Structure formats: C-alpha cells, structure tokens
Amino acid sequence: SANQKVRTGRSGSVSSPPVEYDNAEKIDVNPPKGTRDFPPEDMRLRNWLFQNFREVSKQFGFEEVDFPVLESEALYIRKAGEEIRDQLYCFEDRGNRRVALRPELTPSLARLVIQKGKSVSLPLKWFAIGQCWRYERMTRGRRREHYQWNMDIIGVPDVTAEAELISSIITFFKRIGLTASDVGFKISSRKVLQEVLRCYSVPENMFGRVCIIIDKIGKIPMDDIRKDLQSADMSDVAIEELLQVLSLKSLAKLEEKLGASGEALSDLKQLFSLAEKYGYSEWLQFDASIVRGLAYYTGIVFEGFDREGKLRAICGGGRYDRLLSTFGGDDLPACGFGFGDAVIVELLKERGLLPELNLQVENIVCSLDQELQGAASAVATILREKGQSVDLVLENKPLKWVFKRAARINARRLILVGNAEWQKGMVNVKTLSTGEQLEIKVNELE
Numbered sequence: 001s002a003n004q005k006v007r008t009g010r011s012g013s014v015s016s017p018p019v020e021y022d023n024a025e026k027i028d029v030n031p032p033k034g035t036r037d038f039p040p041e042d043m044r045l046r047n048w049l050f051q052n053f054r055e056v057s058k059q060f061g062f063e064e065v066d067f068p069v070l071e072s073e074a075l076y077i078r079k080a081g082e083e084i085r086d087q088l089y090c091f092e093d094r095g096n097r098r099v100a101l102r103p104e105l106t107p108s109l110a111r112l113v114i115q116k117g118k119s120v121s122l123p124l125k126w127f128a129i130g131q132c133w134r135y136e137r138m139t140r141g142r143r144r145e146h147y148q149w150n151m152d153i154i155g156v157p158d159v160t161a162e163a164e165l166i167s168s169i170i171t172f173f174k175r176i177g178l179t180a181s182d183v184g185f186k187i188s189s190r191k192v193l194q195e196v197l198r199c200y201s202v203p204e205n206m207f208g209r210v211c212i213i214i215d216k217i218g219k220i221p222m223d224d225i226r227k228d229l230q231s232a233d234m235s236d237v238a239i240e241e242l243l244q245v246l247s248l249k250s251l252a253k254l255e256e257k258l259g260a261s262g263e264a265l266s267d268l269k270q271l272f273s274l275a276e277k278y279g280y281s282e283w284l285q286f287d288a289s290i291v292r293g294l295a296y297y298t299g300i301v302f303e304g305f306d307r308e309g310k311l312r313a314i315c316g317g318g319r320y321d322r323l324l325s326t327f328g329g330d331d332l333p334a335c336g337f338g339f340g341d342a343v344i345v346e347l348l349k350e351r352g353l354l355p356e357l358n359l360q361v362e363n364i365v366c367s368l369d370q371e372l373q374g375a376a377s378a379v380a381t382i383l384r385e386k387g388q389s390v391d392l393v394l395e396n397k398p399l400k401w402v403f404k405r406a407a408r409i410n411a412r413r414l415i416l417v418g419n420a421e422w423q424k425g426m427v428n429v430k431t432l433s434t435g436e437q438l439e440i441k442v443n444e445l446e
C-alpha cells in the first residue's frame with residue numbers, strides 16, 4: 001500500500017527484515033489465507049474435542065508431549081514423492097537456516113525419542129495435540145493448517161500395539177456418540193505390497209515410492225498410476241499383479257494369493273483376532289488397497305472412514321519401524337496415528353452430533369451505586385475464593401443492561417450489592433431461572 005515504505009532489502013529467498021507499516025491504512029482483520037481464528041463459540045467446540053482426545057489418551061496410559069511448530073526442514077525431506085513434501089511450509093530464516101512449519105508430528109516425536117535415547121524406558125506411550133501446516137497454492141482454497149491428535153507407541157514390535165491404538169480411537173468415537181454403523185477402519189499391511197514387489201524383484205529402495213503412487217489410486221487416473229509405476233522400474237506384469245492383489249478385500253483371498261507363510265498375513269490374522277478379544281471386530285475390515293500417503297510406514301496401516309463414503313479419511317496411522325534410523329538414530333519399533341480436527345467435525349455436523357456448548361457463569365455481581373463498586377469486588381473475591389465463577393460488572397450500568405448481560409452470559413445467579421443491604425452486611429441474590437430473590441449475609445454466601 002502507499003503507506004508501506006518498501007525497503008530495498010536483500011532480495012532472494014532469505015527472509016527479509018520486517019518492513020515498516022504505517023498503520024494509518026486499515027490492516028486486514030482476517031487471519032492469513034488458509035488459517036482460522038477461534039472466537040469463543042468455535043473455541044468451545046475445539047476445547048470439547050481436545051478434552052475428549054486428552055481423556056482417552058489418559059485412559060490408555062499415554063503421556064502428553066509437545067514440540068516446536070517450527071522444525072528443521074531436514075526432518076521432512078523424504079524422496080518418495082509425497083504430497084506432504086510438495087506442500088511443505090518451508091523457508092529460510094534470518095540465520096539462513098532452512099526451516100519448516102511442521103506438516104505432521106511424527107518426525108518431531110522420532111527426533112525427541114532419539115534425543116532422549118537410553119534415558120527413557122520402553123515402551124513409550126506418548127500423545128500430542130498440535131497444529132500442523134502446509135503451503136498450498138490457494139487456488140485450491142483449502143486450509144493451510146489443522147490440529148492433529150497423535151498417539152504413538154515406541155518399542156513394541158507386535159501388532160498388540162496397533163490393536164491398542166485402534167482401541168483408543170474407537171473409545172474416542174464412542175465417547176462422542178459415533179458407532180460402528182457410522183464409522184469403520186480399513187486395515188492392511190504394507191508387507192502385502194513388499195511381498196508382491198519382492199516376487200517381481202522390484203528394488204527395495206522403490207518401496208516408499210511405490211506406496212505413494214498406490215496411495216493416489218482413486219485420486220488420479222489409473223493410466224497415470226500405471227505410468228508412475230513403470231517409472232518406478234515395475235514391469236507391466238508386475239503392475240497388473242500388484243493392482244490385482246490391492247483389490248483384495250478378504251484375508252482368505254490374500255492367503256490364496258500370497259500363501260500362508262508371509263508376515264503380512266500373520267500380522268493381519270493376529271490383529272483381527274485381537275480385535276475379537278477387544279470386542280471391536282465389527283469396526284474393522286481388511287482392504288488391501290489401503291497404503292496411506294506417508295513413505296515411512298513399514299507394516300500394518302489403517303484409516304478411519306465414514307460408512308456413508310462422503311468424507312475423506314477421518315484419521316490414519318500404522319507401523320513405522322525404520323523412521324528413527326533415517327534420522328541417524330538406532331531403529332526402534334514404532335507405530336502411531338494422526339487424527340485431524342476437520343473431517344471429524346464435518347462428520348459430527350452430518351450426524352447431528354455436535355454438542356451444545358454454552359458459556360456458563362455461576363454469578364454476575366454488580367453494585368447498585370458508584371461508591372459500592374469496591375464492595376462488589378469484595379463479594380466477587382469471596383465467591384471466587386469458594387471456587388465459583390463470577391462476572392463482575394466493572395462500570396456503572398443501569399439494571400436493565402445488567403439483566404441483559406446476565407441472560408447473554410447465561411449466569412445462574414445475579415448478586416446485587418445495594419446500600420441498604422450492605423449496611424446490614426447482606427447482598428441481594430436472585431436466581432435467574434426461577435426469579436427467586438433472597439437477602440443473604442455475605443459470609444453465608446455459597
């Protein structure tokens with residue numbers, strides 16, 4: 001804008017020092033493209049969602065962890081052609097470091113596990129709720145940030161860990177009113193893919209890339225999928241065989257295809273039998289086409305979906321036994337999931353399950369004349385020290401205004417501090433729902 005003195009700072013990608021804004025111009029009061037504010041009513045819903053995430057995590061014995069939203073870009077540079085890489089919110093900071101706003105939480109968790117090294121006893125059961133970022137050309141008008149709930153188990157090689165993680169998500173779904181007829185989980189294992197690729201002697205280092213290509217099935221035309229697979233050194237025969245295996249929806253059919261000896265089948269059989277014991281079999285189905293879009297998964301993968309098929313995946317996760325060594329650490333068996341804050345809210349809206357969350361203040365306290373303002377604040381303090389919430393009227397307002405505010409903030413009681421009563425050490429307490437009015441000694445307020 002005219003008032004903005006553009007400094008002839010250094011050009012290029014190095015982030016330039018802030019420019020001077022002359023605030024005579026009106027600033028844009030909307031948040032940056034693709035981001036959201038959380039005014040009170042939205043913040044109540046977000047807090048309700050996160051409270052449920054937290055309580056389930058606690059119920060499963062997980063400890064909360066957190067990491068910086070800003071990480072070294074190096075954490076996310078994987079060469080498998082992931083979408084998350086194309087959309088990395090990365091830049092060079094003023095110390096010329098390549099940094100990125102985190103697109104996911106798992107790499108930070110892996111970094112912290114390596115940093116903690118031998119000083120932590122396994123298994124680790126950690127959870128985090130954090131804002132994640134992507135930089136998309138706004139042509140797609142999609143959001144550039146969302147919050148993710150992550151739960152990870154580090155140090156357990158068996159599928160008992162995956163079974164426990166799925167159980168925690170089902171517990172969450174049940175808490176917010178969703179049942180197995182609303183949502184389900186598609187389960188597979190990347191070892192299915194691995195066993196097929198080995199049959200056709202596709203080099204191991206193509207594994208991550210092939211997974212990312214397969215994850216695009218249903219999102220881009222099949223011809224492009226085939227072309228991408230050819231560019232990943234796969235023969236046409238191997239491609240057709242792979243696509244055939246990926247269309248399988250029963251473990252019996254998979255066994256016919258791969259034989260009973262592979263790890264893929266034994267992992268899946270064990271997981272489905274554990275599901276039986278947990279009592280959540282009806283929530284799961286085998287679906288060989290599920291690979292998930294992150295290169296580092298190595299075993300079981302799963303995603304939560306809405307059975308009406310209108311929405312994108314609700315959550316997703318899997319085993320990633322090799323991630324730590326890609327950061328130079330010693331490998332540890334690991335599995336986890338990410339659960340975003342967007343699709344779940346769309347689903348709850350669809351199902352009419354959004355909770356009614358109103359501001360609720362117990363008391364509104366106001367003085368009936370100027371010189372009693374101090375008395376009113378003393379009454380507010382007494383109530384607060386008893387653990388009650390108080391909205392103290394801070395200006396000299398007419399009673400009509402006070403009643404209107406009391407209704408808007410949904411106060412249970414109106415406490416009026418008036419001269420005559422105050423002389424007797426009393427206040428006037430009005431229960432707003434019934435209109436009942438009492439004179440009560442200040443020190444008998446509860």
Ligand SMILES: CC(=O)Nc1cnc2ccccc2c1
Binds near residue numbers: 104132133145146343
């Ligand atoms: C539906 C939605 O908001 N998705 C979303 C929004 N922001 C992200 C940011 C980083 C990574 C994934 C993201 C995914």
